[in-house]
Amino acid sequence: MHDFQVNLPPAVTEVKFFGNKKHITEELNAAKLLFVSDSNTQGFLGDIDFPSYVIPPGENYKSRQTVEKLSAWALREGAGRDAVFVAVGGGVVCDLTAFTASIYMRGVPVILVPTSLLSMVDASIGGKTGINFAGYKNVLGTFYPAREVRIVPEVLKSLSEREYFSGLAEVIKHALLQEGDLIKLIVEQREEIIRRNPAVLEELIRQSLLVKKSYIEEDPLEKGIRGHLNLGHTFAHALESSGNFSKWTHGEAVAWGIHKAMETGLLMGLTEPSYAGRVEKILRDFGYELDIPGLNSKDLLRIMQQDKKKREGRVLFVLQKSHGTTFFSEVPEEILKQVLS
Numbered sequence: 001m002h003d004f005q006v007n008l009p010p011a012v013t014e015v016k017f018f019g020n021k022k023h024i025t026e027e028l029n030a031a032k033l034l035f036v037s038d039s040n041t042q043g044f045l046g047d048i049d050f051p052s053y054v055i056p057p058g059e060n061y062k063s064r065q066t067v068e069k070l071s072a073w074a075l076r077e078g079a080g081r082d083a084v085f086v087a088v089g090g091g092v093v094c095d096l097t098a099f100t101a102s103i104y105m106r107g108v109p110v111i112l113v114p115t116s117l118l119s120m121v122d123a124s125i126g127g128k129t130g131i132n133f134a135g136y137k138n139v140l141g142t143f144y145p146a147r148e149v150r151i152v153p154e155v156l157k158s159l160s161e162r163e164y165f166s167g168l169a170e171v172i173k174h175a176l177l178q179e180g181d182l183i184k185l186i187v188e189q190r191e192e193i194i195r196r197n198p199a200v201l202e203e204l205i206r207q208s209l210l211v212k213k214s215y216i217e218e219d220p221l222e223k224g225i226r227g228h229l230n231l232g233h234t235f236a237h238a239l240e241s242s243g244n245f246s247k248w249t250h251g252e253a254v255a256w257g258i259h260k261a262m263e264t265g266l267l268m269g270l271t272e273p274s275y276a277g278r279v280e281k282i283l284r285d286f287g288y289e290l291d292i293p294g295l296n297s298k299d300l301l302r303i304m305q306q307d308k309k310k311r312e313g314r315v316l317f318v319l320q321k322s323h324g325t326t327f328f329s330e331v332p333e334e335i336l337k338q339v340l341s
């Protein structure tokens with residue numbers, strides 16, 4: 001076994017990496033462990049002697065109904081305040097389980113074992129939990145950092161190509177936000193990353209988490225600078241929403257959104273052209289589709305305007321001047337129309 005730790009402050013969470021592990025649940029001990037997985041990830045549990053609840057895969061199950069079912073199951077299992085929930089799955093299982101843990105008996109600990117790349121680099125740290133409600137994503141949620149996060153890069157082997165690249169877009173976003181080793185790794189080890197070489201992946205995930213960690217430490221409740229992590233996300237959200245959150249994966253939308261943020265910055269004279277060119281090349285080299293034909297720009301604009309109502313009349317886009325130099329800016333409608341046309 002080969003394990004090492006990224007030490008995060010207590011408010012953030014502890015992340016442990018595990019190399020070759022037969023079952024990712026080995027060495028977990030608590031008075032009462034309650035395992036939650038979905039039908040694609042339950043196989044990672046191995047033969048455990050603890051209660052386990054398996055949900056069907058998919059965003060639809062990140063719901064109030066599933067929280068109720070999980071809570072009823074925990075009660076049937078006799079789980080009290082000494083219970084610990086363990087989520088083994090992608091962002092859906094992690095968000096759902098952490099949310100349930102945060103309210104069950106006024107809060108019991110949760111351990112996250114993220115199994116998709118997106119959940120490893122994004123959903124597992126930062127303490128955000130949530131479920132979808134009334135047609136809106138993550139509308140009910142809490143800030144509730146996991147007691148521990150265990151990462152086993154090996155499990156990524158079985159992740160579909162599309163889901164893998166979805167997570168990779170968030171890694172690239174992290175690399176753009178901070179100067180450092182991550183961008184070098186992404187450019188120099190592209191082929192190994194695409195091949196999912198576990199050693200390269202471990203380093204990629206570790207570096208990516210360090211970027212997210214630095215934002216969370218500075219702004220744990222997302223009052224300001226943590227919003228930089230939303231680079232590309234205003235555009236991405238509009239695209240995802242226009243496709244009913246099923247046509248494009250989150251990462252496909254984020255890659256496109258980052259490109260749109262660069263184009264916006266260029267048109268406003270705020271982004272250095274050489275940097276925007278470099279970002280575009282990285283995204284294209286990984287095969288992300290940046291010129292999506294047939295998009296309805298009016299629709300996309302309307303969705304962004306709706307966001308505006310929710311945010312007291314202002315939509316602040318996250319833009320970049322250059323690598324690691326990130327800022328918030330309003331964007332004139334005329335520019336948005338040009339970028340989306």
Ligand SMILES: NC(=O)c1ccc[n+]([C@@H]2O[C@H](COP(=O)([O-])OP(=O)(O)OC[C@H]3O[C@@H](n4cnc5c(N)ncnc54)[C@H](O)[C@@H]3O)[C@@H](O)[C@H]2O)c1
Nearest residue numbers: 040057090091092093115116118119122123128155158159
């Ligand atoms: N809490 C946060 O800070 C945060 C951050 C980012 C995203 N999220 C949330 O995360 C969710 C998206 O996460 P996701 O992309 O992991 O989606 P997901 O949980 O739906 O997983 C994607 C698919 O991959 C499958 N899967 C997961 N791991 C696998 C593996 N190792 N092998 C084979 N199949 C596997 C799942 O069963 C599912 O079908 C969204 O609900 C989003 O809101 C939360």
